[in-house]
Amino acid sequence: MSRFRLGRAAPKYFALARASARRAWAERAVLAGRVVFLGVILFIFSRVWDTVLARGEVTVSGAGRAELIWYLAVTEICVLSVPLTFLAIEADVRSGDIASRLVRPVSYVGAMLAEALGETSLRLLVLGPAGALFAIGLAGGWPADPRGLAFAVPLGVLASLLAVLSTAAIGLSAFWIVDTSPVYWIWQKLAFVLGGLLLPLELYPDWLRAIARFSPFPAMVWGPGRMAFGYAPAAALETALELLVWSALAAAGLAWLSRRARLRLTVNGG
Amino acid sequence: MTRFSGTLRFARALVAMNLRGSLALRGAFLLQAAFMVLNNLAFFSIWWLLFERFPEIGGWRLHDVLTLFGVVATGYGCSVVFAGGVGHLARAISEGDLDSALVQPKPVLLHVVAARTNASGWGDIATGVGMLWIAGALAPVQLGFTALAVASSGCVFTASGVIVQSLAFWVDGMETLARQIWEFTLTFSLYPRPLFSGELSFLLYTIVPAGFVGFLPAELVRAPSALLAAAALGSAIGWTLLALAVFRFGLRRYASGNRIGART
Numbered sequence: 001m002s003r004f005r006l007g008r009a010a011p012k013y014f015a016l017a018r019a020s021a022r023r024a025w026a027e028r029a030v031l032a033g034r035v036v037f038l039g040v041i042l043f044i045f046s047r048v049w050d051t052v053l054a055r056g057e058v059t060v061s062g063a064g065r066a067e068l069i070w071y072l073a074v075t076e077i078c079v080l081s082v083p084l085t086f087l088a089i090e091a092d093v094r095s096g097d098i099a100s101r102l103v104r105p106v107s108y109v110g111a112m113l114a115e116a117l118g119e120t121s122l123r124l125l126v127l128g129p130a131g132a133l134f135a136i137g138l139a140g141g142w143p144a145d146p147r148g149l150a151f152a153v154p155l156g157v158l159a160s161l162l163a164v165l166s167t168a169a170i171g172l173s174a175f176w177i178v179d180t181s182p183v184y185w186i187w188q189k190l191a192f193v194l195g196g197l198l199l200p201l202e203l204y205p206d207w208l209r210a211i212a213r214f215s216p217f218p219a220m221v222w223g224p225g226r227m228a229f230g231y232a233p234a235a236a237l238e239t240a241l242e243l244l245v246w247s248a249l250a251a252a253g254l255a256w257l258s259r260r261a262r263l264r265l266t267v268n269g270g
Numbered sequence: 271m272t273r274f275s276g277t278l279r280f281a282r283a284l285v286a287m288n289l290r291g292s293l294a295l296r297g298a299f300l301l302q303a304a305f306m307v308l309n310n311l312a313f314f315s316i317w318w319l320l321f322e323r324f325p326e327i328g329g330w331r332l333h334d335v336l337t338l339f340g341v342v343a344t345g346y347g348c349s350v351v352f353a354g355g356v357g358h359l360a361r362a363i364s365e366g367d368l369d370s371a372l373v374q375p376k377p378v379l380l381h382v383v384a385a386r387t388n389a390s391g392w393g394d395i396a397t398g399v400g401m402l403w404i405a406g407a408l409a410p411v412q413l414g415f416t417a418l419a420v421a422s423s424g425c426v427f428t429a430s431g432v433i434v435q436s437l438a439f440w441v442d443g444m445e446t447l448a449r450q451i452w453e454f455t456l457t458f459s460l461y462p463r464p465l466f467s468g469e470l471s472f473l474l475y476t477i478v479p480a481g482f483v484g485f486l487p488a489e490l491v492r493a494p495s496a497l498l499a500a501a502a503l504g505s506a507i508g509w510t511l512l513a514l515a516v517f518r519f520g521l522r523r524y525a526s527g528n529r530i531g532a533r534t
Contacts (some may be wrong), residue, residue: 031445040454047465048320051328178298182305182390189312198316203323 012106016117023120024083034080034123035130036088038073042131045072046138063200063229066139068114070228071147073135075197079188081123081156082163085116088176089171090180098265109168109258116164125138128153148227155224156241162220163191165250176263178193195221200229216246271359280376281384285352288387299389304346306393314339314401320374328464335462337405338488339418344398345423345483353428355383359435360448368524379432379517407491415494418502419487423459423499425506426482429513431456436513439520480510 195217223239
């Protein structure tokens, strides 16, 4: 798409994103449920760290209980802010509605991404402050050096972008497989384990950490999370670059999948 | 007695029909089950990583968490396979979708909960049984206690789901909250008991009965005794009766959706 066409289409995508954010805001019970879930997970792991650290064990250099709780708050906010776009795409493919959506004057995948990003923005705006409040309450205050958290905000936004692109790609797999949920489960759990959702990668054995570094998940989860351990501009820049590279790769993969899916739809019908 | 055996036959027929339905799409069934196994193993690996670094958490070791996970996964799997409709109960109530079940001669609740199944639950069962086997809980001398623990966990989980979902009889828009409370029950039941003490214990044996879904049955497998077996059996019966009573009481307030539909 040329820059001119993209410029003309931008207000449409923005309108879609805004409508999606409004829709998500209207479903306050769901939003509240996510906030409570975030609080519960932070509470459980504050207990885990209480129990572990009570034995005087050393965990991550420079990180105590408060930093570990803040780490979890940041990683959970990144993960919980991403909507399940793959389910919406799967529903469109299954029902055949996608055929009617393809004739609209916006790209189908572009529209889904805009809607997902709109909802993600709203969730970040709600879960971010809520997670910070939970973390302050459970950790008893800010991390020892809270300046790093300033980097966590833009990194969290970039991480969410990568996650949205990935979940949209999972949704497009509905053109080839009946149920996309199992693919999502695996992607999600890989993000949990290789990304270090609950435990920082510093606690992992060397071999697993080495494997994880070849995947996009550490940049997506551990990267923003480790900003809770202190002021590290170089690490923040490194994570930002990794996220941009992985996002570009994910976008390219999504475009390729989208072309293949459209071809399949043309051949088999909607 | 004849009525009870008739209901039992009906339940068995529903389960068999659901199983046949799941197996009709064999590829999707196997994919869902296999991916659920991988999903569970990935989740459990977080515990493995934690215990690699810290061998003991509140007196619990990896073996204990393996047992807990095995019991809960198997119980949860049985619940979603054999009573997969529980998760949709609140919506069915609020949308007046119980009409077709009300005109049937068999119990309404059985119709609604056993009419659906979740193929991924077989993956949970496979994971749970595998973990219990590794934990040594399937040894012949212990098999009876383990079976009781799993049955108790599954019964309480199903019953607690029926209770929270039945609140839709009294409160509108309960679907999300009901699902959330139910999910919290599962979430809490997968963590070692020593993490939750004091006032939280009360919560975990009442509103969010993770204590009866995870801690108590797992304790029965870890240290089998007649007292724990009686407690597990009692909790399963108690929660089931409570669920039946709540649903029955709520059903009196049920308003039809006036929908035209048929059940085959």
